[in-house]
Amino acid sequence: MSGRVSEVRATHPPEAPLRPTGDSGMAPRKPEKDIPRTVRFRIFRGSRGAGLYSEYEVENEEGMVVLDAVHQIQARSEPDLAVRWNCKAGKCGSCSAEVNGVPKLMCMTRIDTLDPTRPVSVAPIKAFPHVKDLVADVAWNYEVNKRIPPFTPAPMTKAEAARGEFRMAQQDVDRLQEFRKCIECFLCQDVCHVLRDAQKKHEFFGPRFFIRLAGLDMHPKDDLDRVPMTKHAAGVELCNITKCCTEVCPEHIKITDNGIIPMKERVVDRYYDPILVGWRIVSETLTRWFSGRDDEKRGPGEEALERILERAEAGTNGAQAPKPPARPPAAK
Numbered sequence: 001m002s003g004r005v006s007e008v009r010a011t012h013p014p015e016a017p018l019r020p021t022g023d024s025g026m027a028p029r030k031p032e033k034d035i036p037r038t039v040r041f042r043i044f045r046g047s048r049g050a051g052l053y054s055e056y057e058v059e060n061e062e063g064m065v066v067l068d069a070v071h072q073i074q075a076r077s078e079p080d081l082a083v084r085w086n087c088k089a090g091k092c093g094s095c096s097a098e099v100n101g102v103p104k105l106m107c108m109t110r111i112d113t114l115d116p117t118r119p120v121s122v123a124p125i126k127a128f129p130h131v132k133d134l135v136a137d138v139a140w141n142y143e144v145n146k147r148i149p150p151f152t153p154a155p156m157t158k159a160e161a162a163r164g165e166f167r168m169a170q171q172d173v174d175r176l177q178e179f180r181k182c183i184e185c186f187l188c189q190d191v192c193h194v195l196r197d198a199q200k201k202h203e204f205f206g207p208r209f210f211i212r213l214a215g216l217d218m219h220p221k222d223d224l225d226r227v228p229m230t231k232h233a234a235g236v237e238l239c240n241i242t243k244c245c246t247e248v249c250p251e252h253i254k255i256t257d258n259g260i261i262p263m264k265e266r267v268v269d270r271y272y273d274p275i276l277v278g279w280r281i282v283s284e285t286l287t288r289w290f291s292g293r294d295d296e297k298r299g300p301g302e303e304a305l306e307r308i309l310e311r312a313e314a315g316t317n318g319a320q321a322p323k324p325p326a327r328p329p330a331a332k
Contacts (some may be wrong), residue, residue, distance in 0.1 A: 036060055039111055040119035041069055043081070047132040054078075055119060060111060066122060067095050067106035070134070082133035090250055093185030097134050098123045103187040103248045125190040138186050143203050147233065148212055154223035169198035172220050178258060179215035181251040183210065188255055195239050205234040207245035207255045214259040217266070231267045236260065 039060045042053045056077065058069045067085055074081045085095040087106045095106040100114065100121050114120055122125050124130055129137040153166075160166050188207040192202050206215075213234060218224045241264075243256045253259075269276060 002028075012063035024143070039069065039116065041073065042119045042121045043073065043078075043079070045069070045078075045133055046122040047130070047179070049130045051269055053121070062112075065107055066097075066099055066104075066109045066111060066112045066120065067296070069111065069120070070106060070122065079321045082131070082135045084135050093250075093293070096185045097126050099189075103190045105185060105250050108211075108250055122200065125186065127190040127192070127328060128197040138189075139182070141186055141189060141208065144209055145212070146299075147262050148209065148216070148229070149224055149226065151216060151219065151222055152224040153221050166221055168220055172218070176215050176219060178253055179211045181253055182211055183251060184208065185250060186298055188252065190246040191248050192239075193242070193244070194235075200235070200238060203235045204238050207239075207260065209234065209264055210236060210239070210310060211253065211255055211259045214263050214265050217263065227263075227266050229272050230263050231271060236267060237261055261320060 006317040037060060038057050041056045041058055043056060045051050045054050056073050061068075067083075067088060070081070072085050074083065083106075085107065085143070087094070088090040090105055093105070096103065097106050098104070098121075099106065099109050103125060106122070111120070122134065124134045124136045125138075126136075128140065131137050156166065163208060186208060189195055192206055194204045195206050210230070212263050213226050213230050216222050216224070217230070239260055241256050245255045246253070246257070249255060270279075
């Protein structure tokens, strides 16, 4: 038996816990004899962000997952229930949703791991525009992916050309293979507060694409510098490494530790390390001196030093530091 029990009006997105800790509806698996015969579900129904929660009673069987329950409701009482799914094996990333307020794959969330004393709440992921029922529009992610330059291999060395192949160390293979496990379920994007709450999609790529940038930048054969993109277009500095993305990843990728933090370190080394900034200033000055060029254009080292001084002054005075005066034109 599967049928609608009641309706509870709500607006999308309802407030719900984001992290899989505390009161998240999780409970230890029950022995088969303790499995309830029916389970109550609260499914969000509506379109374009407005709608209601409808309650259903679902026949429970051993090994059922949340997606099985949604399909049962769809087949027996709500044929127009919109849900996105494909493989039902945790590899396509299509059935992302928020189960009891926690971003999860419905096909990988067993009902017997959830709290049987309360209805199971299922809602669409909330960081992206709502389309209908459990479906959200994640097209923005694919547009971001188009902005990232693809793998750009360096020319083969003489030794590589003689062998006819490029060889990688096993540790490099292992490091990059972890990032390749991503199934683009976008649960990490959904749980990220910069995208979900602050809605800074115009200046922040999100965890999934920091992993993509890291996988390209850490490839020993890739010849393209992606650190400037990581800092400016991707906005890695907005991430405050709460590790929410790591906690919800169904492939158990250590997004923060192995991807985001190393990319942050590369940005700091390039733009904020005082020793490296000083060395770049010296090299830029010597380059201009020996080339006989002394124009008004500052090099990246000088610009980085100005940013460091501005931040230091702002921290000392408790206010934002004014911009430095414009550099006078060089004498002709």
